[in-house]
Amino acid sequence: MSQLSNQHRLVIFTLGALVAVPAFAHVGHGQETGAIVDSFMAGVTHPLTGLDHLAMLLGVGFISAQTPGLKKQLSLIVSALLSILLGLSFGALTGAFTGMESLILGSVFVAAAALGFKASGRSHLATVGAVLSVVMLLAHGWAHGVEAPASALLAFAPGMLVSATGLLITGHLIGRAVPARWLSPVLAFSGVMLALAS
Template sequence: MFKAAITRYSAKFSLALFALVSTPVSAHVGHGPDGVMATSFISGITHPLTGLDHLIMLLGLGFLVSQSKGINRQLRLITIAVFSMVVGVGLGVLSGIVIGVESIIMTSIFVVAFAVWQNKQQQQTNVLSKIFSYGPIALVVFHGWAHGLEAPASQLFSFVPGMMLSAAMLMSIGCVVGRFISAKWLSPALAISGVMLVLVG
């Protein structure tokens, strides 16, 4: 009975993701007037929620984190991911390099989807499981990188803390969801969401 309930909720979650990606919103549409990215603390919080590539990626990382054993390790992974995003912001500001960033961001969703599936198969028993845990987290750098390119450096001090808080919240939600729903549902849902997002974008 419990398994049937989980399966039912899994299907509903997958449908929710499909509905989510059907909305024509991209991660890098500005929150301010005339499409200019607002740089307040509140816009930092809302940006990952309204940017579908960020939203899907961060929830997916939460699913991945949920496969790690121990609350301390899960918190450590979420913290590393958040600070990877901050490092990415800095790299975006300093480098000014735009080529390939959006493609890497989109690819990261599929990498996370594969890692969620593969990590479950490995059952945390070898070196590959660590690669699949930490590799996708490293790609969060590029999600931050895009913001470092877009927003004025002087205003990132108000935007970034909000984005960090929102990212940590989304990964935490994903972690909780991942404890109750099997990777056999979550991984395909992430991958299909990525495909839909590519089509919408």
């Protein structure tokens, strides 16, 4: 039996991580035991316990790694974090909107498409996909702005941003080692698993 290359190991690890984590519906997520999302630790753990966040944040990290130029890569990661924070604020101020769950699910496929376009050399479409992926992170933050009272966001938001930063950086490091042609189908598959689990 031949040895697996480091790239194949990373793909297998990433696929396993994306598939092994349970998916949760957003509004009400984290309330199974009656506790609301209201603490720093809830913010830290939340992106790690929902396949939608895990897949999307790793996916945007993958995209950043495939983006030429360190300045653009950093811009993408910072923009992703700002998008989540804006979404949290909008959710707290306005409440849920129709189609939020579909937008969250669709965001994973948009990120997969951005990577697919990059792999096939369609850089303009890859750029559009990258920008849309960052914008669609608004919905991920929005859902949790809806869940928690505004006062709770002061504890939850920093925790969520810490965890999101870690996942974006992890995705970036994986994306530097694994080609987009592998990452795109892994991300799309995670989106399919999320859709089936919803």
